[in-house]
Amino acid sequence: MPISAAVIGAGPAGIYAAEALARNVDGITIDITDRLPTPYGLVRAGVSPDHQSTKAVCRVLERTLKRDCVRLLGNVALGRDVSLDELREIYDIVILAQGAEEDRPLAIPGEDLPGVYGSMDVVGWYNAHPDHVRTRLHLERIRHVAVIGNGNVAIDVARVLNRTPEEMLPTDMPDYALDELRRSTIETTSVLGRRGPLEAAFTQQEITELQHMADANIIVRAEQIPASADGLPEKIRKAREANLRALRQYTEPPKGASRRIAFEFFARPVAFLGDDRLRSLRLERTRVNEGACEGTGEFFEIPCDMAVTCVGYRCTPLPGLTLDERGILPNEDGRIGDGVYVVGWAKRGPSGTIGANRSDSQDVVRIIAEDAGRLGGKPGGKALDTLLDRRGVETVDFAGWKRIEAAETAAAREGAPRRKLESIAEMVAIARGRA
Numbered sequence: 001m002p003i004s005a006a007v008i009g010a011g012p013a014g015i016y017a018a019e020a021l022a023r024n025v026d027g028i029t030i031d032i033t034d035r036l037p038t039p040y041g042l043v044r045a046g047v048s049p050d051h052q053s054t055k056a057v058c059r060v061l062e063r064t065l066k067r068d069c070v071r072l073l074g075n076v077a078l079g080r081d082v083s084l085d086e087l088r089e090i091y092d093i094v095i096l097a098q099g100a101e102e103d104r105p106l107a108i109p110g111e112d113l114p115g116v117y118g119s120m121d122v123v124g125w126y127n128a129h130p131d132h133v134r135t136r137l138h139l140e141r142i143r144h145v146a147v148i149g150n151g152n153v154a155i156d157v158a159r160v161l162n163r164t165p166e167e168m169l170p171t172d173m174p175d176y177a178l179d180e181l182r183r184s185t186i187e188t189t190s191v192l193g194r195r196g197p198l199e200a201a202f203t204q205q206e207i208t209e210l211q212h213m214a215d216a217n218i219i220v221r222a223e224q225i226p227a228s229a230d231g232l233p234e235k236i237r238k239a240r241e242a243n244l245r246a247l248r249q250y251t252e253p254p255k256g257a258s259r260r261i262a263f264e265f266f267a268r269p270v271a272f273l274g275d276d277r278l279r280s281l282r283l284e285r286t287r288v289n290e291g292a293c294e295g296t297g298e299f300f301e302i303p304c305d306m307a308v309t310c311v312g313y314r315c316t317p318l319p320g321l322t323l324d325e326r327g328i329l330p331n332e333d334g335r336i337g338d339g340v341y342v343v344g345w346a347k348r349g350p351s352g353t354i355g356a357n358r359s360d361s362q363d364v365v366r367i368i369a370e371d372a373g374r375l376g377g378k379p380g381g382k383a384l385d386t387l388l389d390r391r392g393v394e395t396v397d398f399a400g401w402k403r404i405e406a407a408e409t410a411a412a413r414e415g416a417p418r419r420k421l422e423s424i425a426e427m428v429a430i431a432r433g434r435a
């Protein structure tokens with residue numbers, strides 16, 4: 001009996017799951033839907049514009065979208081255009097791969113002050129994600145930025161905000177963001193960690209890359225860097241030693257540059273302060289006791305006109321889906337219920353590289369393949385087409401996406417890979433041959 005599958009979300013996890021299904025389940029047909037007209041999720045909208053070689057993984061993901069048994073249905077949102085119950089009636093297998101697209105709040109006073117942003121907003125802004133192109137991020141008159149968090153996203157945000165416009169010209173950073181870099185008056189960016197360098201989740205590569213910034217000094221306080229990572233579990237010790245080595249290179253007096261990125265460890269934000277907008281950040285000095293962060297009762301303030309919280313993400317709530325206390329979809333090794341599965345960040349939470357989603361999706365598909373014997377017989381994609389048609393949803397197929405891509409490539413600045421379209425309406429018009 002033919003088997004049909006719907007994958008919700010055309011990010012890496014969804015596409016890797018489709019690839020594994022195509023390889024492992026005979027005669028399957030797979031529809032990958034995405035709420036945006038464009039595929040590739042955070043590879044397009046999260047990975048920094050100055051990391052184009054990472055974004056090149058799209059060429060690998062594209063091979064799956066070109067498979068005969070796979071269809072891309074962009075501009076179709078679960079919860080807006082189709083419900084989970086409807087998908088379950090139409091498809092034998094439903095794989096949820098919608099990622100974790102909402103910023104986790106820091107949950108301290110003042111978080112709603114103008115000037116405080118979540119990293120999804122800032123990253124989406126400098127990556128021209130249609131949800132975030134209208135974020136009012138003005139770097140003129142901003143002098144002090146606080147980037148809160150010690151993962152690679154925090155380093156990305158600190159790095160990109162302190163790039164010169166010239167450094168970003170050969171990337172796909174949108175023109176409006178480049179204009180803000182031109183107007184930027186940022187002097188200091190503090191990268192704040194509640195715990196110490198040994199607990200930081202960033203990687204050596206991201207720290208080392210900072211030394212090549214064209215116009216930013218990197219500052220690390222020598223007294224905050226422990227002599228070694230001895231005592232840490234073996235599986236993380238080497239990586240943490242590498243981080244310490246990478247950080248130590250910035251403890252020397254800095255070279256002349258007009259801005260500074262200063263790492264401040266053992267500092268826990270307790271309140272954003274300001275009247276009509278953010279003016280300063282209040283912090284508590286901490287110490288680490290067996291990996292856990294403890295307040296010392298010593299408080300201090302730093303000036304701050306803009307803060308970006310980079311403390312993780314959670315799934316967007318959708319009708320019919322329960323989230324657990326971490327904000328992800330509760331599951332057992334990827335199984336949610338009869339015929340419904342989850343992969344990627346929606347399954348594991350917001351950690352792991354693009355590649356980590358590949359093995360994770362393969363593991364879930366192994367479980368699906370075991371279940372596949374008792375699945376089959378549902379109407380599949382044609383029934384979804386009828387339903388979407390009736391609702392007037394303008395879907396974007398693979399050929400439509402390639403038209404969007406061609407338009408973006410043709411409009412690129414000299415030396416840049418593409419100029420991303422910013423409006424969904426324009427993307428759909430181009431994809432469907434109306435523009």
Ligand SMILES: Cc1cc2nc3c(=O)[nH]c(=O)nc-3n(C[C@H](O)[C@H](O)[C@H](O)COP(=O)(O)OP(=O)(O)OC[C@H]3O[C@@H](n4cnc5c(N)ncnc54)[C@H](O)[C@@H]3O)c2cc1C
Pocket residue numbers: 008009010011012013014033034035036039040041042043046047048051054076077078079097098099100101123153156318343344345346351352353354355357
């Ligand atoms: C700022 C940032 C930078 C990163 N940089 C790197 C890096 O340099 N290297 C690296 O290896 N990893 C990086 N990562 C991690 C990597 O992006 C993730 O591991 C990966 O994208 C997670 O894949 P996913 O498919 O689960 O989610 P996503 O990539 O988020 O894909 C989810 C997809 O689902 C769609 N969707 C959401 N809601 C719906 C809905 N209701 N209906 C239909 N579709 C929906 C979204 O539009 C999106 O296309 C970065 C992550 C972030 C946040």
